[in-house]
Amino acid sequence: MNRRLISSLITLWLLLGLMAGSTVGWVTPAWGDAVDQAVVDESTQLWQGSAHALNDVNCSSCHQNDAADSATKTFVAHPDQESCRSCHEQAVDTFLLGKHGIRLREGETPLTPALARLPMKAEAHDLQMTCATCHDAHAVNTVQAAVDSCLTCHNDSHSLNYENSRHAELFAADRTLPRPSGSSVSCATCHLPRHELKKGDSSITLVNNNNTYTLLPRDRMVKEVCMNCHGVEYSYNSIFDDDLVEANFDQPPSLSLETFDLVRTLEEKRTDSGSE
Amino acid sequence: MAASEGRSFDWRSLINLKTAIIFACIALIGWFVAAFALDHKQVFLPGETSVGHYLFETSCASCHEGFKPVSNDTCISCHEAELAEDTHGTKKFLDPRWAGDLANIEALTCTTCHNEHVHMFDRGVHLQPDLCMVCHEGIINGDLKSHDGFTADGCWTAGCHNYHDHRSISTGFIRQNLDQPPMLPVQILPERTVVTALETAPSPDLGQEFLGGGT
Numbered sequence: 001m002n003r004r005l006i007s008s009l010i011t012l013w014l015l016l017g018l019m020a021g022s023t024v025g026w027v028t029p030a031w032g033d034a035v036d037q038a039v040v041d042e043s044t045q046l047w048q049g050s051a052h053a054l055n056d057v058n059c060s061s062c063h064q065n066d067a068a069d070s071a072t073k074t075f076v077a078h079p080d081q082e083s084c085r086s087c088h089e090q091a092v093d094t095f096l097l098g099k100h101g102i103r104l105r106e107g108e109t110p111l112t113p114a115l116a117r118l119p120m121k122a123e124a125h126d127l128q129m130t131c132a133t134c135h136d137a138h139a140v141n142t143v144q145a146a147v148d149s150c151l152t153c154h155n156d157s158h159s160l161n162y163e164n165s166r167h168a169e170l171f172a173a174d175r176t177l178p179r180p181s182g183s184s185v186s187c188a189t190c191h192l193p194r195h196e197l198k199k200g201d202s203s204i205t206l207v208n209n210n211n212t213y214t215l216l217p218r219d220r221m222v223k224e225v226c227m228n229c230h231g232v233e234y235s236y237n238s239i240f241d242d243d244l245v246e247a248n249f250d251q252p253p254s255l256s257l258e259t260f261d262l263v264r265t266l267e268e269k270r271t272d273s274g275s276e
Numbered sequence: 277m278a279a280s281e282g283r284s285f286d287w288r289s290l291i292n293l294k295t296a297i298i299f300a301c302i303a304l305i306g307w308f309v310a311a312f313a314l315d316h317k318q319v320f321l322p323g324e325t326s327v328g329h330y331l332f333e334t335s336c337a338s339c340h341e342g343f344k345p346v347s348n349d350t351c352i353s354c355h356e357a358e359l360a361e362d363t364h365g366t367k368k369f370l371d372p373r374w375a376g377d378l379a380n381i382e383a384l385t386c387t388t389c390h391n392e393h394v395h396m397f398d399r400g401v402h403l404q405p406d407l408c409m410v411c412h413e414g415i416i417n418g419d420l421k422s423h424d425g426f427t428a429d430g431c432w433t434a435g436c437h438n439y440h441d442h443r444s445i446s447t448g449f450i451r452q453n454l455d456q457p458p459m460l461p462v463q464i465l466p467e468r469t470v471v472t473a474l475e476t477a478p479s480p481d482l483g484q485e486f487l488g489g490g491t
Contacts, residue, residue, distance in 0.1 A: 040486045051470045053477035060481045075485040097354050099331055105354075106335040115331060142468075182467040194466040205466045212328065213357060216399055218435065223444030229463035231456025232449075240435045252458065259436050262422050263450045 033077040043138045050140040051178070057087070062137065084131045090197070092131065095209035100129050113153040124153040142179040146186035147171060161248035162187065190214060190225045233260050323393040326400050339392070351386040363442045381410045389439075398433060405429035408437075 047053050052061075060066075062079040076083070081104060085092035096105035103111045110128035113120035127133055134149035135142070147168075151159060162168050167185035174184045191211050196203045214221040218239045226235035237253035238244055244253055311319045317334040325333040332338055339350050352359065359365070364383055369375050382388045391402045401407070406428035409416075416426045431437045438445050 034488060035486050037487065040483065044480050047480070048477040050477075051472060054472035054474045056474055056478060058478055058481045059483075063482055063485065075482075075488075077486075097357075099328075102354075103332050103335075106332040106338045108332055108335055111331060117327065117330070179468055179470070182465040183463065185465075189465060194468060196466055205468050207468070210357070217438050217441070217445075219438065219445040220441070223449075225465075227453070227460075228465045229460055231458055231460060232453035233456065234458040236435075257435070259450065260454070263447060263454060265422065266447070267451060267454065 046136070046138040050138060052137070052140050078132070079137075081131050084137075090206050091209050094207075094213075095131065098210040098212045100211055101209070104130070116153075119155040120153050121155045127153060140178070142188075143174055143177055143186075146180050146188040146192075150187040150191075157246045158248050159187070161246070161250065165248045165250050167249065185229075190221060193225050195224070233257075236260075321393060323395075325393055326396050328400055329392060346387050346392075348384075348386050351390070359440060361443060362440045364439055377411045381407075405433045408432070408439075 047059075060073075062083050063076050065074045065076050081092050081095070081101070092101075095101040100111060103109065110130055112126055112128055114125040131137070134145045136144060147162070151162075167189075170184040171180070171186050174180050174186075180186050180188065188207070191214060192207055192209055193214060194205050195208050196205050214224055219236070222232070222235045222239055226239065230238075234253060236257055236259070237255040238249055240257060241253055241255040244251070244255070307319065311317060315334070317336060320336065321333060324330075329339075339346050341347075362368075366384060369378055369384060378384065389401050389403050389407065394402045396402055397405050408431045409428050412431075413428075414420075415423050416428060418424060432439065436445070443449065
């Protein structure tokens, strides 16, 4: 009797397991590739004023596959990150290391917000994360990619509270520019920070598209980003205050980290022993 | 058919422990094969994947080569930038003053502290937060007066120390920048300058292709 009960339970457990397993998975939406003339006209108009057009990057540069191994030039409706990478190598390589791009690097389907553990907007759940998800390659306007693109998907308190911050007030002045200036603070300023890379004798300012790089440990963001404008103590007291991070730095920090008292005491001792 | 003869065969005799175990084995093998074939590799995960890696947790080959231990090279292929100046790297333990400490903890193997699919305390570290005490116990027990009586698990969880990268959190760095005002005199982020080669845009070189959809 007992044995029969055990064997029935094992069978039931296996059947339930099989049923649960078969429901995991998702369906990739099919793309409709043909577009209206109006869309072509609009894209052409945006492109004409862009840095792409003025650097002789034409439609075929991205929408035509002319790789050495293909015999004929084929039309590409949706150029992928490899197309962008042929010019923007550093940008794509760093993108592929962060959460946004890592699935592509590892040969998986593109990231969709539905896969995220952070809260994401329901209507954005099926968006596929590639370069063009955040960047309009025709307008080449990175002001949009710096805040609006992020808020298309991200729905957590820190992201939503950005609009109430002093940082966002500064960014409002950049709305009419083609790219954020050096005096405003957007989502990208902290999470996709600009960094200077040595190139021969000169240096070039590029964007680190690895969105995970400045997240942890938090002091990495302090040096890379905060201390461009703020003092070290103000920066540390802000970034280690979880409530202030969630409120997206809507007020000066109230935290006072003991580290600074320790270093001050050490400094006083050094000065005292120096004067003796 | 045996059942239609109705004499010697009773279907209830099939429900016994032996049959159940055989069925369980067949079902488990079938399940694993189906998981492989249908690319549902989540079933092979031995535990929850960390927040940094869960997005590609079904790409086993990203980190695993068969059943071999995960190598440092695998980690570094993505985390090179984070380890650019590793204060607990190979260079430190080549120094005879610290080389002996490797007997306490295999500090040159990433997976010693950063295992995966197990419980993490923070920053992808699965060891107990007092892991620094393996070598630095003296610091809270009299060797450093300012740290006397500090808790054993606070070194990194309180945000004061970083195992790999000291650049922006060392005493030297803080001393150098101590007493700065909340807003620095010059507040400027790096500017991006984009140069253009042409005065006006060229004529678009594709048109009809977009209407047809292409490949």
